[in-house]
Amino acid sequence: MAGSALKRLMAEYKQLTLNPPEGIVAGPVDEENFFEWEALITGPEETCFEGGVFAAKLTFPSDYPLSPPKMKFTCDIFHPNIYSDGRVCISILHAPGDDPMGYESSAERWSPVQSVEKILLSVVSMLAEPNDESAANVDAAKTWRDNRARFNEIAHQTVRKSLGL
Amino acid sequence: MPVVLLERLPLPSLRTYVTVSVLLTSCAIYYAHLAQNVALGRISDPSSTQTNTDGAPKTPPTWPKTSEGYFYDKIAILIGEGWCVWALINMAYCCLILVGKLIQRIVFGKLRVSEQQHVKDKFLNFMFYKFIFIFGVMNVQNMDEVLLWCTWFSVLCLLHLLTQLCKDRFEYLSFSPTIPLSHHVKVLVLLAVIQTNCAFLLLLSVFVGYVYAGINIFAFMAAECILLMTKSMYVIVRYAIHLWDMNHEGVWENRAIYVYYAELIFELATLSIDFCHHLHMLLWGHIFLSMASLVICMQLRYLFHDFQRRIRRHKNYLRVVSSMEARFAMATKEELEDNNDDCAICWEGMDTARKLPCGHLFHSACLRSWLEQDTSCPTCRMNLSDPSERTTQAPVTGDINGNEPRPDAQNNDLQNQMTNHFFHFDGSRYVSWLPSFSVEVTHTQILGNGLDVNLAPIHTSQLDNMARQVQEVFPTVPLSSVVDDLRMTHSVELTIENIIEGRVTIPPAGFPSRTHQSLLTTPASATTPPPGGAVPVPMGSGSVPVLPSQGVNLLPSLGGAAMAADETRENGADLMDGHDGLNEPGARNLLLFGDSKEEPSAMYGHRFSKSAAERETMLGRRKEHMLEQARRRFASRQLSQGCVDDNSTSYASLDHQENLYPSLNVDSAIRFTSAHVPGSEASDGQQDIANSIRERAYLAAQRRMRHN
Structure with missing residues (x-):
C-alpha cells in the first residue's frame, strides 16, 4: 500500500509548498521517511494562542489516505x-x-478526501474554539470553562515558550 | 511469552563475546596441541614418558605422519575432550553471528530501532519454538543428534532473521521516494541469496530424509525450508511490484489488485504450511499429554484463527468488489470529461472511473479499498450500503438502553429509524470488527431526553452535523429553518418529527437559501485544491465568514477552511469592499504580518524542488522564517502594550482581545483586519520611519526580556 500513499503524500507536500495556507508550514523532516512530517502552526489571531508557533508531528499510516494520520504536538x-x-x-x-x-458523527470524521492541509486548518480552528464537551485534557477544559483568565495566562506562557523567548 | 525474562538478562557485547570465544578456542587448540605432543612423545619414545611431559618438544624429528594427519589428529583430540567440543561449538556460533553481522553491515547499514526489536523478538520466538521442537517433539536424547538439529536451526534462524530484516527494510524503503538504486539492489541480492540457500537446504533435507532419517524428518525439514522460501519470495514479489510502480509514470490501476492477491496467496500459503507443519508435529510426536503438546496446540489455534480471519477478509473483499461492480457503473467518457478532476482518494488523474449514485467519481481500486472499510461516499458521506442487505435484517427490539447508538450507524440507518423507531445494526456484515447491536427508540423517550437532558448549550459543530443529518432526510427544507428548529429541540429525531408534522416554519420559495447551497456543495469543493492557491482565508479564520444576515454560525471542524474558502469565494465581493486587496497575497501578508517588509510565502513558498535535499533545506528555512516572523510580531506586540503613548491601534491590545474572546466571529475578524489597514495605507516614507522605530523597539524589548 505504501506506494500509493507515497504518491499521495508527495502530491500533498507539493501543494502545501506551492500554495501554503497562511501560518502553516508542513513537510517531512527527513525525506528518508516520508511518513513522518513536522508541521508548524501559528496560533490564530485574536485568540489567546495568538502569535505562538506550535510544532507538531504528523505520523501517517502506510494505508494513508484510507486511514487518518496521527498528530502530536511536540x-x-x-x-x-x-x-x-x-x-x-x-x-x-x-x-x-x-x-x-x-x-x-461520522460526517465529521476522517475520509480519504481530507488532507494534511484540512487537518491543520481544523487544528487552527480548534485552537481558536476549544470544544470542551469532548475534553482530552480535563484540566484544561475545566480551566477554560471556569477560569478563563488563568487559561489565557497559561496560553500566553505557552506562546512565549513556543517562540523560544 | 517467555521472552520477557530473557530480555532482562544482561547480554555481553559482541566484542567481548568474540574475544572470549577466540580465547577459549585458542586455549582448546593449545590444549590439543599439548595433548598431541604428549601422545606423540609416547609413540616416538615409549620408554621415557616422563621427560616428554615436561619437555614437550615442539617439532620432533621423528614425525611419523603428514601435516594433514597431524591436523586430523588434533581434531580427534579436540572432539574427544568435552570442554574442547563446547569451545569449538561456541566458536562456530561466534562465526555465524559474525557472518550475520557482516551481512547486516553491508546490506542494511545501521539498523533502525524497530528493526532491531523485530529481529530480537523473532530470534527469541524462534529459539523458544525450536527448543520445544527438539526436546519436546523429537525428544532427542543423543548429544550428536541435538548438535545436528541445533546446527540446522541455527542456519535457518540466520536466514529467517535476514528475511525479516529485508521485509522491514523494504517497508521502510518504500516510505521514501528518494532511495538510491544501490540500496534496492543490495536488498534484492540478499533476498536472492536467501532463496538459493533455501533451495540448497531443501536439497539437503531431501538427501537426509532419503538416506538416513525417513519421511517424517524429511517433512519437518522441508516444511521449514519451504516456509522460509515463501516468506522471502513474498518480499521479492512485493519489491518487484513496488519498483515497477515507482518507475512507472502515471497511475497503475491494477497495482492494488496485484498487491492484494500477492499478499493473499503468500499469507494463506504460509499459514497453511505452518499449520500442517504443527499438526504433523502434534500427531507424529505422540505427545498428547505434555507441555510441548500444549504449546503446539496454542500455536495451532492461533494459526487457525489467522487463517479464518484472512479468509473472512477475502470474502469481504470479494463481496465489496462484486457489489461495487454491480452497483456502481463505470463512468462514461463524457462524464469523465465533465468531471475533469483527479481522483479524490489518490489525487491522480482518472482515465477510468466508477461513478457513485451521488455523482462522485473515483478510481475503481481506490474506491474498492475505501469501501472495504466504510460504506459511505468519501466526498459527501452518502450512505452506500446495499439496501438489499439491510432489508434482510429483521428488526430486533433493543436491549441496550443506556448506550447511544453508534453515530455512523445512526447515520446509515436514519431512514429505518424514521419509520419504525428501532433499528438493528449488524456491524460485522460491513466490517468484521464492528459490533452488532439493536436499539429501540420510542417517541416518549426522545421527548424526555430532549426536554430534560439536552438543555445544555449545544455546540455549533454538533448543530451543523445534526442539520446535515436532517437535511439528508429532507433536502428541500432550508438549512436555516432546520438549524433554528434544532436550536430549540437539540435533537435530530425531534426536528424530523417537527418537519413531518409541519411545525417547522418554511420560508417562502423565493428565499435564497445560500448557506444551504454552500453547505451541501462543500464536500465537492473540498476535493479540488483551490485553483491558484491564493485562497483568501485570513489567518485565524477559525470562524467562517458567514454573512450575519443568514444567522447561521457554522464551526468548521470538518474541512472548515474549505468551507471558509468556498464561502469567501462566493462572498468575496462583499468582503473585498471592506478591505481592498484582501485577495492579493502581498496585501494579505501586510495585513497578517503587520510590520514585515519581506513576503515570507513568496520568498520560499512558490517552488517545489526536484531534489530531496533541497526540499529539506527549503522546508527548514521556511520554518525558521516563520518562527522569526512570529518572534518579531510577538516582540512588537509586547512593546505596543508596554508603551502607552505608542499608536496602539495597530495592534490588538490585550484587553481588546479579552473582550472579543472567545467568540471569534466575522465581526472580530473584520475589526482585526481593518485595525491593520492604517499601517498599509501609510506612505512609504512614513512606513520606513515606522519600521526603524519598531526595529529599535524590538531590540529594546529583547533586552528587557533578557533582564527578566
Missing part, C-alpha cells in the same frame, strides 16, 4: 482538546470506525 500546549502528552483529539483525525468520545 511543544507544550495547554488546550482542552489536546492530551497532556501532545496528542490531538479532533474528529477529523478519527477513522469512521473508532469513536473515543462516543458522540461524533
Whole structure:
C-alpha cells in the first residue's frame, strides 16, 4: 500500500509548498521517511494562542489516505482538546470506525478526501474554539470553562515558550 | 511469552563475546596441541614418558605422519575432550553471528530501532519454538543428534532473521521516494541469496530424509525450508511490484489488485504450511499429554484463527468488489470529461472511473479499498450500503438502553429509524470488527431526553452535523429553518418529527437559501485544491465568514477552511469592499504580518524542488522564517502594550482581545483586519520611519526580556 500513499503524500507536500495556507508550514523532516512530517502552526489571531508557533508531528499510516494520520504536538500546549502528552483529539483525525468520545458523527470524521492541509486548518480552528464537551485534557477544559483568565495566562506562557523567548 | 525474562538478562557485547570465544578456542587448540605432543612423545619414545611431559618438544624429528594427519589428529583430540567440543561449538556460533553481522553491515547499514526489536523478538520466538521442537517433539536424547538439529536451526534462524530484516527494510524503503538504486539492489541480492540457500537446504533435507532419517524428518525439514522460501519470495514479489510502480509514470490501476492477491496467496500459503507443519508435529510426536503438546496446540489455534480471519477478509473483499461492480457503473467518457478532476482518494488523474449514485467519481481500486472499510461516499458521506442487505435484517427490539447508538450507524440507518423507531445494526456484515447491536427508540423517550437532558448549550459543530443529518432526510427544507428548529429541540429525531408534522416554519420559495447551497456543495469543493492557491482565508479564520444576515454560525471542524474558502469565494465581493486587496497575497501578508517588509510565502513558498535535499533545506528555512516572523510580531506586540503613548491601534491590545474572546466571529475578524489597514495605507516614507522605530523597539524589548 505504501506506494500509493507515497504518491499521495508527495502530491500533498507539493501543494502545501506551492500554495501554503497562511501560518502553516508542513513537510517531512527527513525525506528518508516520508511518513513522518513536522508541521508548524501559528496560533490564530485574536485568540489567546495568538502569535505562538506550535510544532507538531504528523505520523501517517502506510494505508494513508484510507486511514487518518496521527498528530502530536511536540511543544507544550495547554488546550482542552489536546492530551497532556501532545496528542490531538479532533474528529477529523478519527477513522469512521473508532469513536473515543462516543458522540461524533461520522460526517465529521476522517475520509480519504481530507488532507494534511484540512487537518491543520481544523487544528487552527480548534485552537481558536476549544470544544470542551469532548475534553482530552480535563484540566484544561475545566480551566477554560471556569477560569478563563488563568487559561489565557497559561496560553500566553505557552506562546512565549513556543517562540523560544 | 517467555521472552520477557530473557530480555532482562544482561547480554555481553559482541566484542567481548568474540574475544572470549577466540580465547577459549585458542586455549582448546593449545590444549590439543599439548595433548598431541604428549601422545606423540609416547609413540616416538615409549620408554621415557616422563621427560616428554615436561619437555614437550615442539617439532620432533621423528614425525611419523603428514601435516594433514597431524591436523586430523588434533581434531580427534579436540572432539574427544568435552570442554574442547563446547569451545569449538561456541566458536562456530561466534562465526555465524559474525557472518550475520557482516551481512547486516553491508546490506542494511545501521539498523533502525524497530528493526532491531523485530529481529530480537523473532530470534527469541524462534529459539523458544525450536527448543520445544527438539526436546519436546523429537525428544532427542543423543548429544550428536541435538548438535545436528541445533546446527540446522541455527542456519535457518540466520536466514529467517535476514528475511525479516529485508521485509522491514523494504517497508521502510518504500516510505521514501528518494532511495538510491544501490540500496534496492543490495536488498534484492540478499533476498536472492536467501532463496538459493533455501533451495540448497531443501536439497539437503531431501538427501537426509532419503538416506538416513525417513519421511517424517524429511517433512519437518522441508516444511521449514519451504516456509522460509515463501516468506522471502513474498518480499521479492512485493519489491518487484513496488519498483515497477515507482518507475512507472502515471497511475497503475491494477497495482492494488496485484498487491492484494500477492499478499493473499503468500499469507494463506504460509499459514497453511505452518499449520500442517504443527499438526504433523502434534500427531507424529505422540505427545498428547505434555507441555510441548500444549504449546503446539496454542500455536495451532492461533494459526487457525489467522487463517479464518484472512479468509473472512477475502470474502469481504470479494463481496465489496462484486457489489461495487454491480452497483456502481463505470463512468462514461463524457462524464469523465465533465468531471475533469483527479481522483479524490489518490489525487491522480482518472482515465477510468466508477461513478457513485451521488455523482462522485473515483478510481475503481481506490474506491474498492475505501469501501472495504466504510460504506459511505468519501466526498459527501452518502450512505452506500446495499439496501438489499439491510432489508434482510429483521428488526430486533433493543436491549441496550443506556448506550447511544453508534453515530455512523445512526447515520446509515436514519431512514429505518424514521419509520419504525428501532433499528438493528449488524456491524460485522460491513466490517468484521464492528459490533452488532439493536436499539429501540420510542417517541416518549426522545421527548424526555430532549426536554430534560439536552438543555445544555449545544455546540455549533454538533448543530451543523445534526442539520446535515436532517437535511439528508429532507433536502428541500432550508438549512436555516432546520438549524433554528434544532436550536430549540437539540435533537435530530425531534426536528424530523417537527418537519413531518409541519411545525417547522418554511420560508417562502423565493428565499435564497445560500448557506444551504454552500453547505451541501462543500464536500465537492473540498476535493479540488483551490485553483491558484491564493485562497483568501485570513489567518485565524477559525470562524467562517458567514454573512450575519443568514444567522447561521457554522464551526468548521470538518474541512472548515474549505468551507471558509468556498464561502469567501462566493462572498468575496462583499468582503473585498471592506478591505481592498484582501485577495492579493502581498496585501494579505501586510495585513497578517503587520510590520514585515519581506513576503515570507513568496520568498520560499512558490517552488517545489526536484531534489530531496533541497526540499529539506527549503522546508527548514521556511520554518525558521516563520518562527522569526512570529518572534518579531510577538516582540512588537509586547512593546505596543508596554508603551502607552505608542499608536496602539495597530495592534490588538490585550484587553481588546479579552473582550472579543472567545467568540471569534466575522465581526472580530473584520475589526482585526481593518485595525491593520492604517499601517498599509501609510506612505512609504512614513512606513520606513515606522519600521526603524519598531526595529529599535524590538531590540529594546529583547533586552528587557533578557533582564527578566
